[in-house]
Amino acid sequence: MINIKEHAELNVLNHSGAHLMAQAVKRLYPQAMFWVGPVITEGFYYDIDLGDVVLSESDLPKIEAEMKKISKDGKRIVREEISKEEALERFKDDPYKLDLIHNMEGVTISTYKQGEFEDLCRGPHVDTVKQIKFFKLLKVSGAYWKGDANNKMLQRVYGIVFDTQEALDNHLYLLEEAKKRDHKKLGKELELFMMSEYGPGFPFWLNKGMILRNILENFWYEEHTKEGYEFIKTPIMLSQELWEVSGHWFNYKENMYISDVDDRQFAIKPMNCPGGMLVYKNRLYSYKDLPLRVGELGLVHRHEASGALNGLFRVRTFTQDDAHLYMTPDQVEDEIVRLIAFFDRVYKIFGLQYSIELSTRPEEKYIGSIEVWDESERILESACKKSGHSVKVNPGDGAFYGPKLDFHLQDSLGRAWQCGTIQLDMNLPERFDLTYVDSDGSKKRPIMLHRVIFGSVERFIGILIEHYAGAFPLWLAPDQIRILPVNPEIHHDFAHELKDQLLALGFRVEVDERNEKLGYRLREAQMKKVPIQLTIGDKEVENKEVNLRRYGSQASETVKVQEMIKNLLSEVKEKR
């Protein structure tokens, strides 16, 4: 739990850290000009224009050394409030600061000065640079000025400050730990998936990854069946006319893979909704059929920018665990409450914490009336509260077609991922002229929700790999059980009887009967993170027992075969 006060103090420290870094950079590169240097969730950064000089990570120690020197000098950090005119005069040679100052209306303009370095800043800051002792510069990168891709690129240096050496060391240790969990690394080691330069952004699923996928997808079908969903599968390629109706042809074309077939253009679907709309229109619905819940594990392709690709987190083909829900207006709130409870149940199984954010109507570029938007947002918020969740609002972050609830997952290292989302859609039912027949015989427009729980199966698996550090719980592990006969010849029969018995019960099990010492085979089972290792030797064969050792444990225990089976079956069933 983060102590809010300490957190605020750390923020001040980090902001002062940004200034300290800027001062050091200015000393080493006198031509440097600075844009903004805010505090972020972890540390700070500063955007810098260095002219022709290009920084790389190998330059960071030099800057750190200069920072240490400045810190040691221990100059006071002095605040000064000045008029806009004075500010414009003082920073007249710095176009970046001038830009900031020009945009300041009705605010107190202040500067902070430490030694020879003065920076425009709202503050607050620590009293002297001496207080900034335990810091580390972490990385450099490019960043567009004002975050706009049309602007020039500045150089951004990231760093972090802590109030103690231990806290800094601990943070650096966590960064190392996170690296060890990298799903790209573990995916290779555990043979889950691979990438090829022949298909950038298109993952290849290997046998063990397919096992994991299939388990997740089966789990998804089972849970959705319990929730009253029906299922469809729509084509991955559909003609131009459909995408014109949906609007994608005009709004999303540059991200779509398009192909000429005979004399028509077809596009590979970047989203499942339009196909789903066609299915809805395939028959006539009565109000008695609603709410209608239609799920689709839908394979989509999107031509993402090359620089956006990142392992399984960002790919060009992925499977959305999509569903479209159609209902009458007075069913919406209950349906959302029900969805939130469903999401909650699923995330809890994986031990993933989450928070919910409500994204509301964009400033401009939206469809539908403000009244409908306001009502929709009210319903989403109210459903959240009814479900016992606090809601953070992201003003203006909704889709053009409706407001949405986003589920931000937290993995075991506390990192956040946006996965699930519930979106209210006022656009497609209109565009596709969806209707149902109401009790009075009139045709009405259904309310439609899109929702995903995993987000994408690919990204979710990436998150799970890192969340579990590759050591999956028994029900998910591609290799569940490894049988290790102490002497592969002498204990061969018992090992294989045991294997057949476990296979018949649905376990994924292998006998490691290679001509290697037990220690060697056991080491490998541990390194491959196989959850259950069963050693069998003379004693076990004689007593119909196994010696069971778990992944990550030094200890082992001897149990009767029947008891072991009973325990493991319930462990899988309960998804522990």
Added chain:
RNA sequence: GCCGGCUUAGCUCAAUUGGCAGAGCAACUGAUUUGUAAUCAGUAGGUUGUGGGUUCAAGUCCUAUAGCCGGCACCA
């Protein structure tokens, strides 16, 4: 797409100022018959991402290009 970095055997990594491409693990062969994190010996494994260039000589320098990584922008 933009900025920066990286790319050597299946994997993890060496190779001094440009001077004979190497190690461990894995694989294969043989010996060994194994009780809780590596038994021993041997064999094989490479157009150093790809294409140009500089040089007597390029893994190393220049250049183009692809892919990957860290960010930015975009986003499930």
